[in-house]
Amino acid sequence: MESILDKSTLKNLIFDLGDVIIPIDLTAPVRNFAMLANLPEDEVRAIWKQHSIWDQYETGLIDDDAFRNHVRQLLKNDQWADEVIDTAWNTVLLDLPIERIKRIKELKSTYRLFLLSNTSPIHIRQVNRVLTGMDQPTLEELFERVFYSYDVRLMKPSPEIYRHVLAEAGLVAEETAFFDDNGANIKAAAELGIQAVHVQPPMTILNYLENI
Incomplete structure (x- = not known):
């Protein structure tokens, strides 16, 4: 379920982490x-x-x-x-493509950027170690705010986690795009009026960010 982004109203971008920014192997x-x-x-x-x-x-x-x-x-x-x-x-966690980080950094001058991830502290520390080793900012430095499931005690696709992010960051749903690889997560976000984009292979997040 993928909506076409309305760039005329777009002010905020929310990214999932696994299989959007960093490739993962859940098995x-x-x-x-x-x-x-x-x-x-x-x-x-x-x-x-x-x-x-x-x-x-x-x-x-x-x-x-x-x-x-x-x-x-x-x-x-x-x-x-x-x-x-x-x-x-x-x-x-698989190898992190540095081009994705560079593209997100480019978008900082135009949009407010956020991260929303179902994740754990061990994984976040490892991703930040990888980023630091690549001379890139940590996740907390890359985004205006990060929302981790273990911090907010909620998980996607619960509507409550999206409401929490919108309220905490002061975002209007219709002015916000959300990029995730999970169909259920996308559906839940779209039902709240968020411009939800389903990131699916063989496309990567870079393909979806080309024209914004």
Whole structure:
């Protein structure tokens, strides 16, 4: 569900993070934890789903230490160092194309820029490490404001998270574009009057930003 942007009213751009700014592989963490635990991947995926580890962490119901301890308990390995768990968890993040960051930086002079992501603190720290290593600004420096699910205790596609962003940043929905790779997230934003753009392969965010 993709709307054509009305550039005559456009003042604000809200970006998703995963598969919009940085490519991700959602299957990688489970695959890597399965290898570490010497368990079948399907079994680890079932455990993950049953206990909603991902959602609990990304909505801030558990913190970093509780998340890591939960992983140790569920996969029955209390010897794993924090770094081992963080590294496996961060395999979801693929190489970040620097052109996307450069294009977003160019847009700062014309639009108010925001980030809205279902994510976790471990992932955000890693993305910022990658950006710093590329001599680029951190996410918090790149955008006027960042809205992380674990901070606001809400997740897309809940309408409440979009209302929260609009209210907190003082944005008018119709003057705001939202770029996300998830159809449900796009639908929820569009229903609130936001100009919602579904970023879908083989296109990347750069294609959608060409003419604004």
